[in-house]
Amino acid sequence: MYIVLYSFKVIPKHVDTFIKGWKGLTNLIYKYEGSLGSRLHKKNHLEYIAYAQWPNKNIFEASGGNLPKEANKYRDLMRTSCDKIEIIHKLDVVEDLLAKNLKD
Numbered sequence: 001m002y003i004v005l006y007s008f009k010v011i012p013k014h015v016d017t018f019i020k021g022w023k024g025l026t027n028l029i030y031k032y033e034g035s036l037g038s039r040l041h042k043k044n045h046l047e048y049i050a051y052a053q054w055p056n057k058n059i060f061e062a063s064g065g066n067l068p069k070e071a072n073k074y075r076d077l078m079r080t081s082c083d084k085i086e087i088i089h090k091l092d093v094v095e096d097l098l099a100k101n102l103k104d
């Protein structure tokens with residue numbers, strides 16, 4: 001599994017717009033690009049961290065070409081609602097002990 005960590009600095013009063021854009025784009029990436037989904041975390045009022053899970057690095061690097069035009073609407077919502085968007089880490093998973101992967 002491959003993980004990509006993102007950092008978002010949201011413009012004041014644009015949090016709802018950012019979340020709407022993030023959710024819409026994330027759903028499309030899951031549906032059309034082969035991601036395993038993503039989680040969004042709140043660091044503080046205007047800073048968010050997300051991590052996206054991918055089956056492997058190759059699928060992540062090949063992604064982007066299968067999204068429908070609708071994805072542009074969600075990208076624009078995110079871009080206009082953030083001061084800064086960046087990838088902060090790309091990581092290979094070594095062990096996965098989230099609850100769904102634990103064996104008794």
